[in-house]
Amino acid sequence: MSHDEGAESAPLLGVDRVVKRFGGFAALDGASFHLMPGEVLGPNGSGKTTCLNVISGIYPPNAGQIRLDGKPISGMPSHKLVRLGINRTFQVPQPFLALTVRENVEIATTYGGRDCEADIDATLAALELDAYRFRTAADLNSAQQKMLDLARALATAPRLLLVDELAAGLHRQSCSAWHASCGSWPPPELLCWWSST
């Protein structure tokens, strides 16, 4: 982990002895770490997606605690966590294939409690999806679907954005570049970048 010089002292996210079992197999066996605002978590060992799924409310942990701003959030469902400012991208995006690219992002703004038309177009332009706005998500190639997944996550104005293997060949610098170019959204306090490369 690296830490920003100007970051505040209280961690935004705390993961404390979290266990996630699939039957008899423990994918997470007492995972503990803190993430400070401005911090980036780099390459990690196995269990990245499971950990991200537990933090973002896809799976409840079997044991342990997760805290946002010191308040327990373990087991809270995704639709509540997104309103608290936690959202994520998926290793394998699953957009609404029959809907247009823009409609996919519109749905995300509603999901996150946001409703700002201008920001949608600015974000799609920043992620080089503006030419596809009125095409269906099924028309996108897999890299573009990952950018759409990112646009959908940004559209919920996350404080904590968890990025799971966004795209082969993209690295932290690229991530910062597109993040900086998405100026119409409030930037997340914390970008957590999960990658095996």
Ligand SMILES: Nc1ncnc2c1ncn2[C@@H]1O[C@H](COP(=O)(O)OP(=O)(O)OP(=O)(O)O)[C@@H](O)[C@H]1O
């Ligand atoms: N739903 C599940 N049921 C059973 N086992 C699972 C499930 N999800 C993950 N696992 C197992 O948990 C372990 C960690 O998987 P996970 O996908 O979290 O790792 P990862 O670090 O994200 O891997 P990758 O770098 O391939 O994306 C693996 O052994 C995997 O097979």
Ligand SMILES: [Mg+2]
């Ligand atoms: Mg993974």
